[in-house]
Amino acid sequence: MSDLIILLEGTEAGHRAAMMLALMAAFLHALFGAMQKGRFDPWLSRGAIDGAYALMAAPFAFFVVPFPEPHMWVIFLAAWVIHTIYKLLMAMAYTRGAYTVVYPVVRGTGPLFTVIGAWLLFGEVFTWIQWLGVFTLLAGIYGLAAFNLRTLSVGRDTMPMALALAVMTGLFVAGYTTWDAYGIRATADPFTFLAWFFMIDGLVFPVIAGLRYRSMITPPPLIPLLRMGAIGAVIAIASFGSIMLATRLDKVGEAAVLRETSTVFAALIGWLMLRERVGRAQIALMALIAAGAVIVEMGG
Template identity: 30%
Template sequence: MELHIFLAVLVAALLHASWNLLVKLDLDRFLALLLISCVMVVMGAVMLSVFPWPKAESYPYIIASGLLHTGYNIFLARSYRTGDLSQVYPIARGTAPLLTFIGAWVLAGEAVTGFGALGILLLVAGIWLTARPGSRSIRLDGLTLFFALGTSGFIAAYTLVDGLGARLSGSASAYAGMLFVLDGVFMIMAALIMRGPKVFAQVLPSWKSGVTAALFSGAAYWIVIWAMSLAPIAAVAALRETSILFVMLMSAYFLKEKVTGLRLLGAVLIVIGAVALRLA
């Protein structure tokens, strides 16, 4: 992976970690995701006014990705309703890069070097160790586990779709802009069906936090889409999950959270995996 792409994806990971840590929304997970999606509609519209529109060949990918993102939002919100962050997050985020790696290899015919594969596996192992909730055992009911694994499936699916679609679009930035618009529209439709018109009154008081979260989240995924148009999809997908390492470091520094030996080992594996991807 070229250095400028490698560094850009690390910036995306830092942005993702930052909004997750710093932005506190006084909403349930579904409403928070809805608010972010609404703001990103505006962000996407601005992007489409600046960049040339993507080629028509990429439109089916954008539509598919918008639907997959909506499924991801619904499954993630449902996972957190009965499962803790420390339980759901490592399953969803830690499993997705491995699924993406397999999908890019089997479905997209994307070749990954042995060194690159080693880096991805080290990153996945490090993510799981770093996201462990200390000494507390992870116990999930079957339905929560289903939705958590389903979330990882949606992440892997929309990652593959966006990687391939961005390459066909002629403009990764325009692709991202159109995706943000469709993602928001689909999420609004899902919210109206699931919770009715009153849902907008519930999110309105938190609009300032929603703007901050959307800008950070949108910028992070914009970078990732651009990177996937130029570098192996599986490598970018794995590298972006270094956000978990940034969350751990920020939590330890700002929130004074305890870092266990296993989490330190996970951090070391993430760093080694990232270096292996850079050298692959």
């Protein structure tokens, strides 16, 4: 599998594969976000998911993939710091705000700064048509967040803080997308990065979640929480692995923009799973998001 990824890098077939991987990551990431915001406390959800994917990744890290090169440890350390701050901010935002408002703001902030980061770090350049697509997508994402905010009936008192946290979280989304793309390109075998990343990244939040669980007056049943963590871990590995492989195969900026069609999937999940209303205006805004992604892809 590693040889195939390396063979496809920078080719037209690799470009098509990256597009499909980014779209798959979009759907899976929206599903992952709904799981973290859903039945359980967001801190507990994240801890259960992280602990599960650390356990899943450990055998692959130690016994399957090649051992990381010496220079990779600094990259892993920086990635661990960026992701930990991102997850802290994300949990804080979800605790204070509705999923259909917080999630679009996070995902809308990310791609713009990722495109800028990809230009600074990798020298990637977007055409003016692609920039038109980026701003079309952003207009749809932020429009969706604004619409959901206007129609929100509960939790309005905590929403300003939730929105501020969502913007900060989006900046860290851009940071980890760009840095992780650098990391997966810095090692000979891309699966070395993925296996070791998941094992290292999953060490912090289980501790935070465990302390929070013990402090709760009425904690949720442990078995359903752990079951959700195992399912969420599989989704997280598939989602993050897909977008990281996409950034190795093709341009980081394009993959990041395509992934933000996750906002469309998030609205559908909010409607189907969380029973949140989706009207004609939201459908139109979701179409605008999809159109922006198509413009970016066609303008490259």
